[in-house]
Amino acid sequence: MNKKLKAVIIIEIFIVLGLIFRVVHTPHLWIFLVLTVIFGVLATRSRSRAWRILSFIFGAISGMILFTVSWFWLAIIFPAIMCIIFWKNNPREQERQVNFAHNLFQNQAAETYSQTSQNNGNDVIDLDDVVFKPTGNSLSIKKMAGNTKIIVPEDVAVALDLTTNTGLIKIFNEATQINASNVHYFSENLDEAPKRIKITIRVDTGNIEVVQG
Known part of the structure; x- marks a missing residue:
């Protein structure tokens, strides 16, 4: 709670x-x-x-x-x-987008999956440096404390699953959410974009920010 x-x-x-x-x-x-x-x-x-x-x-x-x-x-x-x-x-996207994200990212090959895990610290991740696979990429971050900032290029579609027990979550131009659990966001062009990535972030204490860059 x-x-x-x-x-x-x-x-x-x-x-x-x-x-x-x-x-x-x-x-x-x-x-x-x-x-x-x-x-x-x-x-x-x-x-x-x-x-x-x-x-x-x-x-x-x-x-x-x-x-x-x-x-x-x-x-x-x-x-x-x-x-x-x-x-x-806490807006929810259409069922079609949810089903697509599930099928796309749950069934992808192991080589398209990358994971970052640490106990604490601030992270700034620029997706412009990512080598995107045709089947999509996945990024997971789990840590106890620290702020996380994700920079998303304009040509990259994202599926976000974000949680922070104590902190703020800011996704692009969406309203800022406080101490939010299981916040989901899907780009409108997720199923057509040549570059797409699923990002899962679990933080106990810290802010999560996703910006266009």
Whole structure:
């Protein structure tokens, strides 16, 4: 669970506690709730339609009172807005591109695969220095700490799989993401580009930046 999600959960807990406090201090709501329960029990035992109708009426009144209690709508709207923001900041490409990237890079020959792994340190990798194979290339970076910058020439298509537990991820002109996990990006011309590479970066602490160059 990343820090952003933890912060949202903590804020929502405080909002719910505020809602509970307001409900406790709304005596007429409790009166209608008690009447709802009483007539509901009577309707169940006697199977009387009149008791059932009264229970429904008092229940509806309780619901309307609850809707007017402060903090109620905030407890609903806040997580909804946060879900929309997270969804906007973690775009997913079309299924066709995902399937293509999987088939292209998972089945390629071993000689097209290169790997860089280290414990820490900053890296600046210019893909202009890479010898590209017709079947595509792959680059993997795993380290505990350090910033990573990937320079992508204009004629190179990329499939990115990036993760940093503590740090920023910036991909071209996309919105910057904080402490992001499993961020995926695919170039639009991935299936037609003569030069293409899959880049997988796993960093515990550090920023990841992919720029055009």
